Amino acid sequence: xxxxxxxxxxxxxxxxxxxxxxxxxxxxxxxxxxxxxxxxxxxxxxxxxxxxxxxxxxxxxxxxxxxxxxxxxxxxxxxxxxxxxxxxxxxxxxxxxxxxxxxxxxxxxxxxxxxxxxxxxxxxxxxxxxxxxxxxxxxxxxxxxxxxxxxxxxxxxxxxxxxxxxxxxxxxxxxxxxxxxxxxxxxxxxxxxxxxxxxxxxxxxxxxxxxxxxxxxxxxxxxxxxxxxxxxxxxxxxxxxxxxxxxxxxxxxxxxxxxxxxxxxxxxxxxxxxxxxxxxxxxxxxxxxxxxxxxxxxxxxxxxxxxxxxxxxxxxxxxxxxxxxxxxxxxxxxxx
Amino acid sequence: xxxxxxxxxxxxxxxxxxxxxxxxxxxxxxxxxxxxxxxxxxxxxxxxxxxxxxxxxxxxxxxxxxxxxxxxxxxxxxxxxxxxxxxxxxxxxxxxxxxxxxxxxxxxxxxxxxxxxxxxxxxxxxxxxxxxxxxxxxxxxxxxxxxxxxxxxxxxxxxxxxxxxxxxxxxxxxxxxxxxxxxxxxxxxxxxxxxxxxxxxxxxxxxxxxxxxxxxxxxxxxxxxxxxxxxxxxxxxxxxxxxxxxxxxxxxxxxxxxxxxxxxxxxxxxxxxxxxxxxxxxxxxxxxxxxxxxxxxxxxxxxxxxxxxxxxxxxxxxxxxxxxxxxxxxxxxxxxxxxxxxxxxxxxxxxxxxxxxxxxxxxxxxxxxxxxxxxxxxxxxxxxxxxxxxxxxxxxxxxxxxxxxxxxxxxxxxxxxxxxxxxxxxxxxxxxxxxxxxxxxxxxxxxxxxxxxxxxxxxxxxxxxxxxxxxxxxxxxxxxxxxxxxxxxxxxxxxxxxxxxxxxxxxxxxxxxxxxxxxxxxxxxxxxxx
Numbered sequence: 001x002x003x004x005x006x007x008x009x010x011x012x013x014x015x016x017x018x019x020x021x022x023x024x025x026x027x028x029x030x031x032x033x034x035x036x037x038x039x040x041x042x043x044x045x046x047x048x049x050x051x052x053x054x055x056x057x058x059x060x061x062x063x064x065x066x067x068x069x070x071x072x073x074x075x076x077x078x079x080x081x082x083x084x085x086x087x088x089x090x091x092x093x094x095x096x097x098x099x100x101x102x103x104x105x106x107x108x109x110x111x112x113x114x115x116x117x118x119x120x121x122x123x124x125x126x127x128x129x130x131x132x133x134x135x136x137x138x139x140x141x142x143x144x145x146x147x148x149x150x151x152x153x154x155x156x157x158x159x160x161x162x163x164x165x166x167x168x169x170x171x172x173x174x175x176x177x178x179x180x181x182x183x184x185x186x187x188x189x190x191x192x193x194x195x196x197x198x199x200x201x202x203x204x205x206x207x208x209x210x211x212x213x214x215x216x217x218x219x220x221x222x223x224x225x226x227x228x229x230x231x232x233x234x235x236x237x238x239x240x241x242x243x244x245x246x247x248x249x250x251x252x253x254x255x256x257x258x259x260x261x262x263x264x265x266x267x268x269x270x271x272x273x274x275x276x277x278x279x280x281x282x283x284x285x286x287x288x289x290x291x292x293x294x295x296x297x298x299x300x301x302x303x304x305x306x307x308x309x310x311x312x313x314x315x316x317x318x319x320x321x322x323x324x325x326x327x328x329x330x331x332x333x334x335x336x
Numbered sequence: 337x338x339x340x341x342x343x344x345x346x347x348x349x350x351x352x353x354x355x356x357x358x359x360x361x362x363x364x365x366x367x368x369x370x371x372x373x374x375x376x377x378x379x380x381x382x383x384x385x386x387x388x389x390x391x392x393x394x395x396x397x398x399x400x401x402x403x404x405x406x407x408x409x410x411x412x413x414x415x416x417x418x419x420x421x422x423x424x425x426x427x428x429x430x431x432x433x434x435x436x437x438x439x440x441x442x443x444x445x446x447x448x449x450x451x452x453x454x455x456x457x458x459x460x461x462x463x464x465x466x467x468x469x470x471x472x473x474x475x476x477x478x479x480x481x482x483x484x485x486x487x488x489x490x491x492x493x494x495x496x497x498x499x500x501x502x503x504x505x506x507x508x509x510x511x512x513x514x515x516x517x518x519x520x521x522x523x524x525x526x527x528x529x530x531x532x533x534x535x536x537x538x539x540x541x542x543x544x545x546x547x548x549x550x551x552x553x554x555x556x557x558x559x560x561x562x563x564x565x566x567x568x569x570x571x572x573x574x575x576x577x578x579x580x581x582x583x584x585x586x587x588x589x590x591x592x593x594x595x596x597x598x599x600x601x602x603x604x605x606x607x608x609x610x611x612x613x614x615x616x617x618x619x620x621x622x623x624x625x626x627x628x629x630x631x632x633x634x635x636x637x638x639x640x641x642x643x644x645x646x647x648x649x650x651x652x653x654x655x656x657x658x659x660x661x662x663x664x665x666x667x668x669x670x671x672x673x674x675x676x677x678x679x680x681x682x683x684x685x686x687x688x689x690x691x692x693x694x695x696x697x698x699x700x701x702x703x704x705x706x707x708x709x710x711x712x713x714x715x716x717x718x719x720x721x722x723x724x725x726x727x728x729x730x731x732x733x734x735x736x737x738x739x740x741x742x743x744x745x746x747x748x749x750x751x752x753x754x755x756x757x758x759x760x761x762x763x764x765x766x767x768x769x770x771x772x773x774x775x776x777x778x779x780x781x782x783x784x785x786x787x788x789x790x791x792x793x794x795x796x797x798x799x800x801x802x803x804x805x806x807x808x809x810x811x812x813x814x815x816x817x818x819x820x821x822x823x824x825x826x827x828x829x830x831x832x833x834x835x836x837x838x839x840x841x842x843x844x845x846x847x848x849x850x851x852x853x854x855x856x857x858x859x860x861x862x863x864x865x866x
Contacts, residue, residue, distance in 0.1 A: 139407075139410070139411045139414060140401065140403055140407060140408070140411060140424075140425045141411050141414070141415055141421060141424035141425055142424075143424070252351075258759075260424070261414075261415055261416070261420075261758055261759065262348070262417065262420055262758075263415070263416040263417065263420075263754070263755050263756045263757065263758025263759065264758055264759055266485075266755070266756040267756045267757070267758075267760070267786065269351055270351075271349055271350055271351055271352075272349055303410075303414070306407070306410045306411075309406075310404075310407055313404065
């Protein structure tokens, strides 16, 4: 009997040949972690393995854990399996995990985006027999404009607000999206302020050598009047909180792939919604799947049933990965 | 369309009313006459008739996008708006266009004369020449639904600002039976208001629901009380030898209620009444579902006229002898109204809604508690010396409704919402127990906070038992208190009854599903209040 290279258990993706899990959501002995976002990198595993680029943030978020690292592309033998990490282009340090057992190659994508953003390591297609792909934005309505266009829109909005003397409050998830936005800003427009959660991550990433513009941490005694025309980067959850009230007259925006949907943007009560996602859009998902050469595709994290049905109609052997929530879409509107 | 799309973006990109108003006012100052006239029409609900079915649009869009129809249809409930879904799935345009809003609308007006193939060709051509925002707006126009976050009030204010006219006067001149084809910007908005339009109604004055007890309103002697009827708010106009009946939504309903023409046989010219149209059994209103048979029917059969006759219960007189009375105190208007209607025979089909005499708020509360027996929803309180204002204004008119009826029910189906509730489960079907079986009896969409809808959405995703297209059958576990205004027998529903204005009063975290109400409980309510 042929045991599959990876199987799907109630703890997450499991490799029987190597006796390890990938991004498990319940405590396990050995966890291979694609990246530091909370839904992939959870607390409580006996040992962790990630890229060396992802480890500092994971450590920063999970505290005292036992973590081992590999460089991108470096192979490691675990039991009967050979594993390696390859850039996923999602956030700094993020990886797809390649697992080879007896000549059969499976790749778990974690989260990914195909077009380079200039900050994190660019996505690398990995040939495989089976590809486990996320599909957060696996619907044909999700298509992203080029990053340069979105960057120009954000900077134009900032310039216009600065000219009116209003602060800009931009909601962006504190790990990944916030730093990507920072790298797109034109610091000549004005000062850049950051929420503590964002700045803590900035410190970790700067120490690793990621190039970010100068920022000022918002502390309780910070006087917004001393920073006219500022761009303030904060996690989306802080926008509606007391924390944001100090920035009087601010224009509020969100940067997320969900901003593609007018209804979601209006619900968030933002003045502006910038469509900027760290996930592959509809076309990129297809590009990525094509480039793996895989015949077998597993859809996870997103509109899995719709996406798998579509792939099936295109001739793929496509299936749905049951996740913790019964194979249903997991709309992490804040992080996407 | 570019200028109109820019206006839309400016409005859509702000949550501030002042910014929206300023953007609209600027557009009204600078846009060409035909475009601004159409803009007024669109924002006051005067849309071109739907020229293409939504099914056709979906099919054409999926064909143009090279996607199977099912995939476009699966995307729709997640986007929450069909016009937007189509705009998002279409490939980028191959061309641009400088045609204006009114040019495109002119095109749409020719659609009914074209065969389907020609309509399709025109639509595909438009899609290929419009950018994403323009396409979204074009689709909104073509589907005949045009609600994009501009209220009529906001538009009226912007027009008043742009033209330097008084807001109330502007509201009045925008009323009535006009379309962009029958008037001009000059006549409707810009020129002095010399319009002699006999059918033009006055803007309705709308009441707020009172918070708590009426004691806060001051001495009872300053107030008049009436029953709050459960019918259709209407304005009846007798001018120029004709009569016109308008709904609150500014729809002309004259032909739908032919029995109201009788008023002309008994009343003089130059009168405008505000009141409630109700189904009438000769002595008191019939339940709302009787009236419901008459709503939406443009032609009325003799049988229906016999089974569901209507009258107008008038409670205000806005014009007499052609003179606008709206500035006079209510008390005076009411005296004139009663004098006009007091001697009319029953078959005039218009009667004064009676005033309810009362000495103290306590006594009035007693009267209010009997409203259901009178087939009323509660009371209206109106300040004696108040003028008749336009729109919803706080202070002079209050609804004092009965507390709603309530029942605890189990959620069994959930569906995603539309518009700003896109991608969020907000539309639920509720059931009560009949033995061991849960019998669905109502749907409800409103009453919860965004935070609660977020929680329920996460719960629905984890507790889906089965899918039927966009509908999820969920574990029967969550209990909600459903509030409603009335209950009626219904042969169309499995439960044998239907509710009026059902909504979720609260999420009963404290109640297990087993303790929800039963079908017997509902039928008991039906016997009491139906």
